[in-house]
Amino acid sequence: MTNESAIAELQRIIARHQSFFITSHARPDGDAIGTSLAVMHLLDALGKHSVVAFADAIPNTYLTLPGVERIVHALPSAAPEVAVILECDSVERTGFDPRSFAAMRPGMVVNIDHHQSGRDYADFNWIDMKACAVAAMIYDLTLAMGIPITCAMATCLYTAVLTDTAAFTHAGTMASTFSLAEHLIQCGADPNGIAQQVYHSNSVGKIRLLGSALSNMQIDGEVAWTLVTEDEMRQAGAQVEDCEGVVNYLIGIAGVRAAAFLREVALPDNDRHYRLSLRSKGEIDVARVAEELGGGGHRNASGCTLEGPADRATARIVAALQAACPSVRSTLLA
Template sequence: MTIEEPIAALLETFRSHERFLITSHARPDGDAVGSSLAMAEILDQMGRNCLIVLADEVPHVYQTLPNVDRIRLAKDVLEIEPDLSVPAILLECDGIPRTGLTGLEGRLLLNIDHHASGRPFGALNWIDEHACAVAAMVYRLALAAGVEITPSMATCLYTAIISDTGSFTYSSTTAETFAVAHDLATRGADPGRIARDIYFSNRESKIRLLGTALSNLHIEGPLAWSWVTAQDMERTGAGAEDCEGVVNYLISIAGVESAVFLREIPSADQYRLSIRSKGGLNVAQIAESFGGGGHRSASGCTLDGPLDVATERILQQLRTGLC
């Protein structure tokens, strides 16, 4: 199947239904939020009604995005849309559980993903692991649909791309990535303002938590790791979103080829892991072996505690991979 075929199939489905649900993964990031908002605009212009439903709150740094107030929070989508004949568009998910939502079962599922761990779980699946972000795929949908890429849509798509490429530093960044970013800037996205909103609007709690994480830094040759406990997060007033990006400080160290950051999940005796590499090690495969997934150089998973056990399990795999 060529890339054009799933785009055509998606557009045909959009034309054949009046209403849609749009969702993405739990603990949404910039790509999840920006792509969802842009997708809603596409459907708006096609004369369709749509609802955006997420299981968790939009992170602080993305709350300035245009139309972000369209996003509704729920754990069960049946509370918002009980009609099972309304299709659901799942962005950046490898299955229903990744959304953190119930009430999606029994619907027509449209699956759009760019992760190497993506799975064809939907009635219609478009998985392009070469795309730098799902936002780049939504951009292609907008062009194919012939809708106007408005300044608000361009802002959401640019935000999603810059956040999911690590400010154009990940290996997924290509000449096409910059071409899309350039086009979005010409259509109304303001790169300077977007960068300020994402990178210079951090809450105090995030910086205090970062200090704790860096104080826990360990380095072993080409491997770096750190962690924060639930007690650390309570002490600093931090939430889960404040842990986003901490692992990037670890992988930025000269000589480090792979890094992992562990965050304790309160009251669960589990740890959420963010795993990175500089390209030599496929951390997506390691994350998948623990029930997670992601990209070759940026992935994640969840491990049972206690901390020393979870840490040793992931370090063993990373050490083996780096040998």
């Protein structure tokens, strides 16, 4: 399905229905939150009813986004005509119980995604792996529908694009990305104010956690990695949201081509799992690495979860990343 045909069909779906449920992935980031709110603002402009819900709390960084006060953290009691799921390769990725989601009995499910790991699991699927962010897809939909982009919508979309491209540095950033950003600024988005909120409003806990992560860092050839425990999180006074972006410091090291940040997650039975954020440069495909380990994402930015203990989880991801690096592959084939 082309983007043009997908947008045309989505316009028909929106026109035919009145009530919408909007959600995105667990542990929401800027693209998930900003785009969900932008869809809400779009539907508001059409006189539609919508509910935005996330399974997890909204990070403090994004609490100033227009409309964020309308976000709830539970599935609606009344069945929506359409459930819109953004940036998820399955219902499970939302963090909501799939059985509870099914019991909500939405009339239809719409899946909008731009990840390499995107899957056709819904009644309607629009997956554009060339899009720099799912927000760019909603931007194109808004223009096609002839809906004026308000300051509120522009702020949400700009925040989403800024964060999902890592400040316009990821491989998916194109000339059209900057044209999109320029138009959103013309529509009222404040680039300086948004950047200040996203990148220069860090908590003390995040900076202390960053210190622990960098102290624990190890490098072997082209691969860098670090791990933080729950005890280190507590000692730093850090929240889960404070882990966002830590891995970018590792991939920013000269000579490092792939990096992993592991965060310990203690389960009720005292087992330890590790939530991984993966980054890479150039042609190294960490999305494929993540998919092989049960996760997914973009070529240069992905994630997954591994079972412990720590040394086993670390050994698995380091071996996988080293195997993905060209120099290591050349050595193996020699």
